[in-house]
Amino acid sequence: MPDLRPALTGPPPYQGRLREAVVAAVEHPTTLVAHSAAGPLVPAIVEALGPAAAATIFVDARLPHPGLSWLESLDGERAARLLEMVADGELPPWNTWFPAEALAADIPDDEVRERFSADLRPTPFALCAEKCPSPTPVFDGLPHAYVRLTPAYDDAADTAERAGWHVVRRDSVHLAPLTRADEVVNALHTIFAG
Template sequence: MNPLAPTLLLVHSPLVGPLTWELTAAHLRREGQRVVVPSLTAVVEEGPPYYRRFAEAAARALDMDGSHGAVVLVGHSGAGALLPAVAEVVGTDVHGAVFVDALLPHPGNSWFDTAPVQLREQVAGLARAGRLPRWHDWLPSDVLDTLVSDVGLRERFIAELPTMPVAYFEEPAPNAPGWPASRCAYVRLSEAYAGAADEAERQGWWVHRENADHLALLTQPARIAGVIARAVAVVADT
């Protein structure tokens, strides 16, 4: 392991669990990368402010690992919106960030503010007593079966899914003045995030478009680990 290489902080979406990253993390470690995968699944039970609490949980995972020196944040899906807050808590050690099929930062706006109208109405309609069902229940019944065909792996993935308070989706993302917007890369895995990848490219980020799917980091970890390593090398050298 290169002692000068950055630690990779792999942040999962609040809607899923750390298993989403753990198999890819194992491949990255075998390639000599230092990797930390925080678990954010219980954070919402602490109440608002959610973004700050997610960021603090991610930073604690770094501290518990004993990681020192440069850090590259890597966020998947909904974790993309969290990365500026994570960078703010972790501080000057953050060297850059990689967004993997992820939302782009939206400081000052909530998830509901930025979501397409149809998706926003769909999600709001699922709420019961201020909570949303687990993420796989948002989808048609066969979608997750297709994305994660291995039954055992799919059951482990589902077991980690939290129910989410609607208040999380209503909370504006905080401003993060120290956010390293010039040291970012974007990895698009699915067509659903083509627009985000295009916007990242317009902002001058390094962008890689992989012909995969949204959960490829769970089902094709060796392949995605290779792509992540390339993206990290780009932002670490900037």
């Protein structure tokens, strides 16, 4: 998995650099797995991958919201809260957006939580304002699946199910790919087996 943090340095736009960092890391047909806020970037990555994209799996992830920025896709209260956090053109590291006990519930091991938090960087606010691309025929032609880990992503899982995607629902934590990888792997096996 590529380190995407360098793509968020320097001036905007950022989505193109994020896309290119992922594309540079893929050498053969692959299933693209997106977690959380990475979901809306998937259509552009798939387009750039072309035949190297075999399928997509969204894991507790936001779905594409074409023509809208991430900020525009949020409800008004959450958008306002994030706007209040912006300082010097950046949002603070992601772990500070939520109460400390929420992160502790997702990552109960103190040492792992400290290492995770130390790796986080501020997010350029300009990224939050960049419009997301529309899905293309390349994206629409791929098989898609959705793994719902937490109730916060029920609506996304429901939307994916209505679109005919294979949906697997688990009761876990949002950061399960880090702390409960076996649960996520089992959910992925369910998708590939079914």
